[in-house]
Amino acid sequence: MLFLLTLALLALSAVGGARAESAGMLRVGTYLDNKPWQFRDVDGRIVGFEVDMVDYIASHLGVRVEVAQMPFRELFGALEQNHIDIAMSSISVTSERRARFDFTQPYFDTTQAVVVLKTSRIRNLAGLAGKTVSVIPCTTSDLWVEVNKGRYRIGRVVPAVGLDEGLDNISSGKADAHIGDLPALLYRLLKRTDLAVVTRLPTDERYALMLAKGSPLTAKVDGLVSQMKQDGTLARIHEKWFGIPPESTSSVVRVTPRP
Numbered sequence: 001m002l003f004l005l006t007l008a009l010l011a012l013s014a015v016g017g018a019r020a021e022s023a024g025m026l027r028v029g030t031y032l033d034n035k036p037w038q039f040r041d042v043d044g045r046i047v048g049f050e051v052d053m054v055d056y057i058a059s060h061l062g063v064r065v066e067v068a069q070m071p072f073r074e075l076f077g078a079l080e081q082n083h084i085d086i087a088m089s090s091i092s093v094t095s096e097r098r099a100r101f102d103f104t105q106p107y108f109d110t111t112q113a114v115v116v117l118k119t120s121r122i123r124n125l126a127g128l129a130g131k132t133v134s135v136i137p138c139t140t141s142d143l144w145v146e147v148n149k150g151r152y153r154i155g156r157v158v159p160a161v162g163l164d165e166g167l168d169n170i171s172s173g174k175a176d177a178h179i180g181d182l183p184a185l186l187y188r189l190l191k192r193t194d195l196a197v198v199t200r201l202p203t204d205e206r207y208a209l210m211l212a213k214g215s216p217l218t219a220k221v222d223g224l225v226s227q228m229k230q231d232g233t234l235a236r237i238h239e240k241w242f243g244i245p246p247e248s249t250s251s252v253v254r255v256t257p258r259p
Helices: 002-022 049-061 072-080 095-100 140-148 163-171 182-189 218-230 233-242
Strands: 025-030 064-069 101-103 108-110 112-117 133-135 157-159 177-181 195-200 205-207 210-212
Touching (some): 049 064, 049 218, 049 233, 072 210, 095 101, 108 182, 112 140, 112 182, 133 140, 163 177, 163 182
Parallel strands (some): 025 064
Antiparallel strands (some): 108 205, 112 195
16 A cells, blocks of 8 residues: 555656646745745845746746745645645755655755854853754754754744744744754844854755655756756856855755755
8 A cells, every 4th residue: 555655646746747847837835034045025026046046947947937935844745745846945955855855966055053142141052051942843953953952951942934033033032042044044144233143053954956756857957957057057146145156166066966
């Protein structure tokens, strides 16, 4: 029965991807409170690093993009239920996720970090003892807290729908710290001068686009990620959103196999 169910899910994934292409549409699921990866600008347009990537992919596939907005934790079920073709939301590749989904090759190297009020006495991971920590559920930050809560004697854990809510949890006093991906934190803190990153976590992560297991789109989308690296498009996107060129050894420019 398990074998038959697996075959059925793979068949649905293949039909979904083929149907998306034949309909001239690429259904992309994302959570928009995720600067600089995807968000709405002052005019209400959906913009960001990964938005530019998916626009490039769609244009080369000859389809248009349809964005479905949802909380981060719902992206996984949406892919498995064939509601979307691609999930983009600065998604880190993990062994658990690879067992359930396809990933493109990584296109960004990252780590996690702890942010607090500048007036806080928290200056390292030991300072989290007895403190309330905010995280976005189902993220690798959430997983890190779950695994290390006892080691660092973390107190309560407060869920946040997105990064803005996580940072607001600190400023409102609902949490003493927020743990999240470093690039997004640094981007936000350009305008949140009351907050500061005090320490990085010992994690080594890479972002990739996530697709349904066995999707017929996986190889095509991954090939276009390679093309973006080779023709300099991804480096230009990096400089557009971060203001500096990527390092020559980073996943932004290095073509690598899919995980």
